[in-house]
Amino acid sequence: MNGIPSIGNPEPTAGVDIQQELNRLEDLVLSSLRIPLTGRTLIDEDKLLEQLDFIRLSLPTVFQEALDILAQKNEILLEAEEYGQQVVDVAQAKRAQILAESDIVRQAQREADQLRRQVQDDCETMMQDTLAEIDRKRRACQQELEEMRQTAISQAEEIEDGADKYADNVLANIEQDIQEMLKIITNGRKQLNSANVPKNGDHPQQRPHNSKKR
Numbered sequence: 001m002n003g004i005p006s007i008g009n010p011e012p013t014a015g016v017d018i019q020q021e022l023n024r025l026e027d028l029v030l031s032s033l034r035i036p037l038t039g040r041t042l043i044d045e046d047k048l049l050e051q052l053d054f055i056r057l058s059l060p061t062v063f064q065e066a067l068d069i070l071a072q073k074n075e076i077l078l079e080a081e082e083y084g085q086q087v088v089d090v091a092q093a094k095r096a097q098i099l100a101e102s103d104i105v106r107q108a109q110r111e112a113d114q115l116r117r118q119v120q121d122d123c124e125t126m127m128q129d130t131l132a133e134i135d136r137k138r139r140a141c142q143q144e145l146e147e148m149r150q151t152a153i154s155q156a157e158e159i160e161d162g163a164d165k166y167a168d169n170v171l172a173n174i175e176q177d178i179q180e181m182l183k184i185i186t187n188g189r190k191q192l193n194s195a196n197v198p199k200n201g202d203h204p205q206q207r208p209h210n211s212k213k214r
Contacts, residue, residue, distance in 0.1 A: 018058060025051045 028051060033042040 018055065021051070021055050021058065025055065 025048075028047055029041065029043060032044065034040070035042060
C-alpha cells in the first residue's frame, strides 16, 4: 500500500493523518479475500501488522502534534484574551474620553445657548430702545414743526395786520393832504370870486393872474 513503510522499519512521517491510516486499514480488511460460506476473510498478515505498527508508531507523534496544537491554541487564546483586554481597555479609555469631550461639548453648548439668549435679549432691548427713541424724536419733530407752523401763522398775521395798518396810515395821510389841498383850492376860489365883484359901478380892476404852487 502507498504511504506504508516497508516491513522491519516502520517509521512514521511528520504530519500523519491517523484517520486516513485507519481508513487504509479498513480497506485492507475489506479488500482481502473472503472464504465462501464461512463469513471469514483471508487477510495478509504481514500487511495488517505493518499497518498496525505504522499506526502504533504514529500515535505518539499525533499526540504530540495534538499537544502542540493544544498548547498553541492555549497560547493563541491567551494572546486573544490579552488582545481582547487591550481592546476593552482602549475602548473604555476612548469611552471615558468621549464622555469627557461630551461633557465639554455639552458645557460649551450650554454656554453658547446662554450667550445666544443673552445676545437676543440685548438685541431686543436695543431694538425697543431704538424704536422708543425714534418715536420720541418723531413726536418732538412733529411738535417742533407744529410750533414753527403756529409761529409762521402768527408772524404772517402780524405782518398782515401791520401791512393793513401801514396802508391805512398811508391812505389817511393822503386823505389829509387832499383835504388840505381842497381847502386851499376852495379858499383860493373864494378869494378870486370876491376880487372880481365890482364896487359902486366901478369897473372891475384887472389883476394879474398869479399861480400858487405848493
